[in-house]
Amino acid sequence: xxxxxxxxxxxxxxxxxxxxxxxxxxxxxxxxxxxxxxxxxxxxxxxxxxxxxxxxxxxxxxxxxxxxxxxxxxxxxxxxxxxxxxxxxxxxxxxxxxxxxxxxxxxxxxxxxxxxxxxxxxxxxxxxxxxxxxxxxxxxxxxxxxxxxxxxxxxxxxxxxxxxxxxxxxxxxxxxxxxxxxxxxxxxxxxxxxxxxxxxxxxxxxxxxxxxxxxxxxxxxxxxxxxxxxxxxxxxxxxxxxxxxxxxxxxxxxxxxxxxxxxxxxxxxxxxxxxxxxxxxxxxxxxxxxxxxxxxxxxxxxxxxxxxxxxxxxxxxxxxxxxxxxxxxxxxxxxxxxxxxxxxxxxxxxxxxxxxxxxxxxxxxxxxxxxxxxxxxxxxxxxxxxx
Numbered sequence: 001x002x003x004x005x006x007x008x009x010x011x012x013x014x015x016x017x018x019x020x021x022x023x024x025x026x027x028x029x030x031x032x033x034x035x036x037x038x039x040x041x042x043x044x045x046x047x048x049x050x051x052x053x054x055x056x057x058x059x060x061x062x063x064x065x066x067x068x069x070x071x072x073x074x075x076x077x078x079x080x081x082x083x084x085x086x087x088x089x090x091x092x093x094x095x096x097x098x099x100x101x102x103x104x105x106x107x108x109x110x111x112x113x114x115x116x117x118x119x120x121x122x123x124x125x126x127x128x129x130x131x132x133x134x135x136x137x138x139x140x141x142x143x144x145x146x147x148x149x150x151x152x153x154x155x156x157x158x159x160x161x162x163x164x165x166x167x168x169x170x171x172x173x174x175x176x177x178x179x180x181x182x183x184x185x186x187x188x189x190x191x192x193x194x195x196x197x198x199x200x201x202x203x204x205x206x207x208x209x210x211x212x213x214x215x216x217x218x219x220x221x222x223x224x225x226x227x228x229x230x231x232x233x234x235x236x237x238x239x240x241x242x243x244x245x246x247x248x249x250x251x252x253x254x255x256x257x258x259x260x261x262x263x264x265x266x267x268x269x270x271x272x273x274x275x276x277x278x279x280x281x282x283x284x285x286x287x288x289x290x291x292x293x294x295x296x297x298x299x300x301x302x303x304x305x306x307x308x309x310x311x312x313x314x315x316x317x318x319x320x321x322x323x324x325x326x327x328x329x330x331x332x333x334x335x336x337x338x339x340x341x342x343x344x345x346x347x348x349x350x351x352x353x354x355x356x357x358x359x360x361x362x363x364x365x366x367x368x369x370x371x372x373x374x375x376x377x378x379x380x381x382x383x384x385x386x387x
Contacts (some may be wrong), residue, residue, distance in 0.1 A: 007352040008034025011188065012091040013037065014084070015068065018045050019261030020141070020170055021125050023064035029184065030067040031345050031356050036067040037087065040074075042362040042386055048214070055337030057360070059321035063342040066333045067357020071371065072364035074386035075106055081382040086374040088113050088120060093184055097125035100135045109354055110199040120197040121187045125180050129203035139204060141170035148172075148208035159313070176207040196254065230279050235287050238294045244308045245318040251275065255282075257305040258289035311379045335360035 011034040015026040023038075023045075030036040034184045038045075046059040074080040085108075088094065094113065096103055103109045103124075110122040124130055127139020128147075132302055145151050150171070151164045158165075180202045209216065233240035245251050255263040263269050263285060268278040291296050293341060295311055302309040318324060330341040333356055345354050364385065382387070 003168045005352065006031075006354070008185075008188075009033035011035070011093065013095065014087055015039065016096040016103075017099070017125065018066060018097065019047055020173035021176040021180070023047070024197055025123070025125070025180040025184070027064050027066065027356070028177070028181045028345060030156070031354060032352075034093070036068040037091070037310045037366070038065060038070050038361070039073050040070055040076050040363055041083070042072050042074070043362065048363070054340075057156060057335040057337035057384055059335075059340050062333065062335050062340065062360040066335075066342055066360045066363060068364035069370060070361035070364055071367045072385045073367075074384065075108070075384060077386065078386040080318055080386070081107060082374060083371055083374070084379075085113070085116055086376070087370070088116050090374065091117070092188070093121045093123065095123045095180070095184070099138065100130045112200075114197060117194060119191060119201065120190065121182050121184060122197065123180055123202065125176060125202045127204050128156050129206065130201045134205075140233040141172040141204070142167060144172040144208050148205050148212070150208050150212060150214065153212045156225065157232070159229075171211065172208045174304065175211065176202055176204045179207050179210075192264040193222070224277070226363070228278065233289050234283065234298070234350065236290050236293055236298045239295045240296070241290070241295050241298050241302070242301065242310045242312060245275075246308075248272075250307055251304040254286060254302070254307050256306065256333070257301050258286045258287070260285050272279055305364045331356050333358055333360065336362055 007028060010028070011027055013034045013036040013301070015022070015027050015036050015038045017023050017026060018032065018281075026034075026036050026038070045065075047056050047064065050058045050060040050074045052059050068351065073083055075084070104112075110124070113122065114120055126135070127144055128134040128137060138149075145167055146164070151167070155161060155164050181198045183202060187200060191197060193246050229245075231244045232242070234243050243254065245254055251269070255261060255269075263282065267274065269282055293301070299309055299311060313321075319330065324330075329344055329346075331344050332339055332341050334340070342356055350352060366379055367385050371384060376384065
């Protein structure tokens with residue numbers, strides 16, 4: 001099949017989102033071909049100052065916002081709100097991640113804007129959802145990690161530890177952004193049949209709970225925890241490797257390559273449930289072998305035996321891996337400070353191009369272009385943008 005276009009070509013998106021979850025969603029929409037108009041204040045979105053910063057340009061901001069247009073609007077002014085309403089009449093999707101109630105106070109909520117454009121797909125991303133007793137609580141990813149039970153579920157896999165981990169990797173933001181993207185594209189498909197838009201309410205809390213599906217069932221039907229987590233580090237002479245043993249075949253391959261084939265017939269390890277109860281004993285036996293090898297020697301033997309395993313790598317090492325090079329996981333883009341690389345989306349399509357736009361817009365770079373396109377005069381643009 002000839003790849004001739006991007007899947008969302010012709011779709012226009014009005015992006016009010018900030019920080020990570022919303023911008024990640026709209027970056028995905030942009031990569032898939034949507035024309036994304038990012039609304040900012042005159043001093044720019046907060047992530048524009050996040051390190052690493054080169055020449056006053058944040059590479060982190062760029063990675064979430066490359067390919068989008070930037071329009072500065074003063075939403076506290078009548079002309080700023082008027083500009084939004086004129087834009088809404090010409091877009092397909094609006095994404096916002098303000099705390100519930102903010103867009104209503106600005107008179108830019110779904111109920112108001114759907115009167116102007118019944119086909120509008122309006123996506124709201126928030127910590128706890130748009131309704132309920134926690135809806136208006138402030139929330140960032142680390143708070144949601146704790147509130148969802150994720151942190152304590154993770155801690156349960158760390159034997160002997162009681163203090164929750166620090167986590168600087170914002171799973172909740174990225175995961176919620178992906179769910180929002182999926183909901184928006186689903187709504188676009190539904191709109192082809194109904195000719196109607198709708199309101200999408202995406203909850204970070206509920207998104208994070210989807211990472212703990214086993215624990216959700218375990219909370220209803222308690223099970224005895226294993227003596228030692230069944231997936232985790234295996235000690236070598238110079239560090240650790242990760243092994244994941246989930247099937248009978250991989251269990252048998254592991255104990256065979258480790259020189260303990262008698263474990264296959266040992267009643268402590270006969271079935272999956274038995275191995276859960278005696279995992280510590282099993283790994284003590286296997287590590288007698290692995291501690292005599294370097295990590296690289298251990299990985300070579302495990303891979304030869306078909307045992308799922310990996311070295312513990314840094315992100316830089318993962319980026320430089322030959323598999324990453326083969327898959328072209330990085331794309332070169334630019335901002336006012338020069339060229340840098342961002343991740344491509346983690347999928348390829350045989351019938352559509354999947355790639356980021358080439359450039360990160362400066363603050364307000366497209367204000368005049370976009371607002372004049374909807375018929376605003378120079379004077380109106382100046383007022384709407386608080387120039």
